[in-house]
Amino acid sequence: MPDLALLALIMVAMLAGYLLGRAEKKKKKEHFPEQPLSKEYFVGLNYLLNEQTDEAIETFIKALDLNNDTVDTYLALGSLFCRRGEVDKSIRVHQDLLARPSLTPLQSIRVQLELAKDYMTAGLFDRAEAMLVDLSRQNHEYRVDALQQLLRIYEREKEWPQAVEITESLRKLCGEDYAPRLAHLYCEIAEDKLRLNDRSGARKYIRAAYSRDKNCVRASLILGRMEMEEGRDRDAIKALQKVSYQDNRYVPLTLDMLETVCHRSDQQRALGSYLAKCLNEKPGTAIILAMTAQLMNSRGEVSAMDFLTGQLRRQPSLRGLNALMNIQLNYPSEPSLTSIKLLKEVTDQMLVSKPVYQCFSCGFAGKEMHWHCPGCHEWGTLAPVQGVEGE
Template sequence: MLEVLLLLLPVAAASGWYTARRGMTPKKQKQPQEISPVYFKGLNYLLNEQPDKAIDLFIELLDVDSDTVETHLALGNLFRRRGEVDRAIRIHQNLIARPSLSREQRAQALLELGQDYMRAGLFDRAENLFLELTELRLYNEQAYIYLLEIYQQEKDWQRCLEVADKITVSHYPSLHNSIAHFYCELAEQMLSQQNSAAAESYLRRAQQIQRGNVRALMLQGRIDYTRGDYRSVIRLLRQVEENDPAYMPDILPRLVDCYRKLGQQQALFEYMQQLYQRHHSTEAMLILSEMIADAEGESAAVQAVLRHLGENPDLKGLERLVRLNLQRGEESPRETLEVLLQSVMKLLDNHPAYQCEHCGFIAKKLHWHCPSCKTWGGIKPLQEFVRNVRG
């Protein structure tokens, strides 16, 4: 509340103070005005700890003229940031209604009001204001950025692409990533309509704008899988690993499936070993341990998992260890292991499996667009959750 009052008090008391502060610029100086009785009423509210009423009074008191426009803008901005959107809207609407504003000042107020509307969830109104700004050719880029935000909210991916086209990519380094995801969204829409030709053409555009976009690779893999082109799926999913190994837990099951469908057990084993050497991931160890169990028996698999767990304590690895022991378990304390297995499975089930590396949002399933910070491709599978929780 203090910052609001700091802004309001002097201006409301006498705009002469404000003019004097800007006295460096040779403008006609206003005569200090008489202090309005409303001002004392406002002070009274303040002293009686009714700051809300005081603020409303002071806002009424503020004359809009070329000297106080900036104060109005700062005040409105402050209210919006504090979540008092109604007040912000009132201030900015009041500003825009003044015919005395310069073109630049009006544009500035429009930009602010648009943000108020967005904050209030009034996207239609916000959209109209930002479109008006782009016609005025003032604050163009900012207006397009906000329009992009609105169209993403509305999942209107075609319009997202149109707007993104107007934004200078060098000013917004994450734009390429967003555009690639817009194409992926469109590709997913086409896939849900069984139109894989259109989907593939969108995926190609996604790859053109951002080479190695993992989502586009995964989607293309999905299409090729339904076609039975397992070689292509393997090639695509291995590219996912090269570009962002964090997604391995999500793609491994399909990758393994394709190797098996092609009868390439040995190639799979070699790839898993390479993968394990590169990332020491539990997921790769789980598959390896399965293959070791088939080829050399459960004891050898247990040894491999034990070695892994020694260096990378992890719930999934622990679960595998218990399972392997149960399969082996002639004499092992079976009941104890059963209980252990149940509790590990329960823990795994309760775990959020994904987290946004940008804002920390945790989720049970993979979202490409973070619901919290709106980053594209920031949410990734959590591989070492146990350590994260401890850390």
């Protein structure tokens, strides 16, 4: 019923648009004979009241004159159907509008843009792309919207070079807000190059990512991984530690690689100093656990347990508690092993069900890191979950 009421309001708006259009014509002419509203309008209204929306739309479209006032009403009607999931009806409204020869060039562009959005909603990406490519090459006030919709298609289809081209155009038109997005797109191409074992190509696009966003964490992670795989440990450490001042929320993503490289190059002491610095700047469970592992290797389980216990008092977390129980089970010093085992089983189960990463834009949560949020489709908005149940 709410949809029907909203549709009725739109039809009332159509009537208002019709009357306003007639009034405008009357102003422009010295004499304009009064023209009563056609009987088709009332036939359409009857269809509407009987919830025969298809027939109502058909009748209204045929009955009403097209003028500057009614174009907006038709577009609102199309948007209503699209929101309701009745994309075929929205397409029909917009196609009927496009067939009207009285549309101005700008109105035609606007209707084409709405029709392209309908095609996208319906999954007809080829049709939408063809329309949007044409619209994006023209100079008009809706060009940015056309480019944005085209970018959505290329990102969805993972056509990264085309997405880069469109985003570069948007950056020139709208400014540097598009720079971080561009950096992610260049990183996508770099990842594709790595899958093809084109490492020099990957480095080229990592440089391109940095040129658009010097604080691109993802570029540093890819570069650090490449340096590690190629045996350049010093360069790997430099790239990975760069993340701590780019955005220290992502330091946990670097720790496994850093531990591998520092162990391989016998730089555990340097790693300990770096972890202490990170812990001082932004305490987090992943850093605490990495330092606990360092202490286990260098000073033994007693020092590691003391450190971890102290940190958990200040910053409790499930992962930290789980790690503490692990140490106590492996190095029992108290007779309460049964209760510790039971508690560990409970925390194990809790950790299995908890998300590891969450989008700070839309709230999407999951166990895998996504640079392109599956929820809101923004770039670089997922980060490790913080707090008691977090990283």
